[in-house]
Amino acid sequence: MPALNPEELDGGILYHDAQVTFxxxxxxxxxxxxxxxxxxxxxxxxxxxxxxxxxxxxxxxxxxxxxxxxxxxxxxxxxxxxxxxxxxxxxxxxxxxxxxxGPTKGTHIVVHRFPGMSDVACYAEARSDGRPFFILPWNGLVLIGTTDTRCDADPASVHAEEGEIAWLLAEAGHVFPHAGLGRESVLYAYSGLRPLPRQGLRKTAAxxxxxxxxxxxxxxxxxxxxxxxxxxxxxxxxxxxxxxxxxxxxxxxxxxxxxxLALPGGGGDRAAILAGLAGVPGLGKPSAVHLADVYGVRAPAVAALTSGQPDLAEAICPFSGAIAAEVVFAVRHEFATGMADILLRRCMAGLGPDLGRAALDRALPVAARHLGWDAMRLRTERQDCEAEIRVLASRPLPAPGSAA
Ligand SMILES: Cc1cc2nc3c(=O)[nH]c(=O)nc-3n(C[C@H](O)[C@H](O)[C@H](O)COP(=O)(O)OP(=O)(O)OC[C@H]3O[C@@H](n4cnc5c(N)ncnc54)[C@H](O)[C@@H]3O)c2cc1C
CATH class of the missing domain: 3.50.50.60 (FAD/NAD(P)-binding domain)
Known part of the structure; x- marks a missing residue:
């Protein structure tokens, strides 16, 4: 971890843990x-x-x-x-x-990878109050979090606050001083409530x-x-x-x-899944990797939708490699009811650096062609999806039709 701040650094420990990407x-x-x-x-x-x-x-x-x-x-x-x-x-x-x-709120921020960011996760303790937090390689980006504060608000209403974002930036910036982390580095932020028992303890960590x-x-x-x-x-x-x-x-x-028991997409051999996907006409390599990583042994079922429908093999997201077939697959086979479900909670294009905005533009015509969504449905789906993205986005969405 060459970019680590050497100031007051006495040593480190290396340990192993698991990560659920999505x-x-x-x-x-x-x-x-x-x-x-x-x-x-x-x-x-x-x-x-x-x-x-x-x-x-x-x-x-x-x-x-x-x-x-x-x-x-x-x-x-x-x-x-x-x-x-x-x-x-x-x-x-x-x-x-x-x-x-007695829930506590946790906020994360997501930034691009920065020079010196290593491929292993970094655990650190905050200078300001000793609270543990992580700087994690995640989804091709860097995830920094979390905060831990008491919160009795409606769990559906919580969102990242500027003070929390500033705290995370300052603490991560201390650990990696040359990362150049500033408010503009934040691609998006999200918050949730931990379902903890009501306990009259002073410290949330306790x-x-x-x-x-x-x-x-x-x-x-x-x-x-x-x-x-x-x-x-x-x-x-x-x-x-x-x-x-x-x-x-x-x-x-x-x-x-x-x-x-393995989950439905679990088990299987990743190399064998990738080898099988390599023969799918029109499927790019990044998309094959994306399908294998997101759907596991179910990836061939997604790819099978492209048979006779070559437009479904096209990538709809320049970052994740998600393909048009996933729009159809999510609705037909994974309980998705709308575009926000599809992008943010099924094909995961919505957690890329642009929060799935590019994918949204490409996924809507796919839904029109293959799921029969009419013009009114498309308009509503766009609005609903953008509303969800807006909660995560740390900057306002560009106005429709603007070049930004
Ligand atoms: C910031 C943060 C960081 C965390 N980090 C970790 C970690 O590193 N490792 C770890 O193991 N855990 C972590 N957790 C904890 C973990 O996310 C939760 O413990 C876990 O999500 C709890 O799962 P759950 O299914 O019980 O609740 P939830 O995931 O909250 O699901 C509850 C569901 O109930 C639904 N619901 C609510 N009201 C109703 C209703 N009236 N009718 C029907 N459905 C309803 C909600 O829509 C929701 O889908 C973290 C949590 C937070 C907030």
């Missing part, structure tokens, strides 16, 4: 695996009420936030796995519920990162709330939750096998 894909892959195992997946379905009969749960009232339709789903067990929204979901129960959550699964036995038998939980430990947490439910319902179930 957590959005992890969610999609889990949804696909669940569907294959018999689950009914509903996106944009917001639980508005938990229905009780005495102290026994009977189901939930769900509103589709896109169509506005409401329905009641019946169940004798409900797992409230709404992360930082857990208390908000409980507020919709037919009886008073305790509050469990709040436990362990999870709990609470059964609301007295007030709402059959209702479980998941408090805490990390991406790293999600499989274990899910297994614990399902085991609890199965045990309390008195169901005889075989032992859980998911710990040893």
């Amino acid at each position: 957590v959005e894909r992890l969610v999609v892959e889990n949804a696909l695996a669940s569907r294959a195992a018999g689950a009914d997946i509903r996106t944009y379905a917001r639980v508005e009420r938990i229905v009780l009969d005495g102290n026994q749960v009977r189901g939930v009232v769900v509103r589709n936030v896109r169509s506005g339709t409401t329905e009641t789903l019946h169940a004798s067990a409900i797992v409230n796995a709404a992360g930082p929204w857990v208390d908000r979901v409980l507020a919709g129960a037919d009886c008073p519920m305790p509050r469990f959550m 709040i436990t990162r362990r999870h709990q699964i609470r059964h609301h036995g007295r007030t709402a038998r059959g209702l479980y709330s998941v408090i805490g939980g990390k991406i790293t430990t999600y499989r274990h947490l899910a297994e614990e939750a399902v085991d609890q439910v199965v045990q309390r319902l008195g169901i005889k179930a075989p032992p859980c096998t998911t710990a040893g």
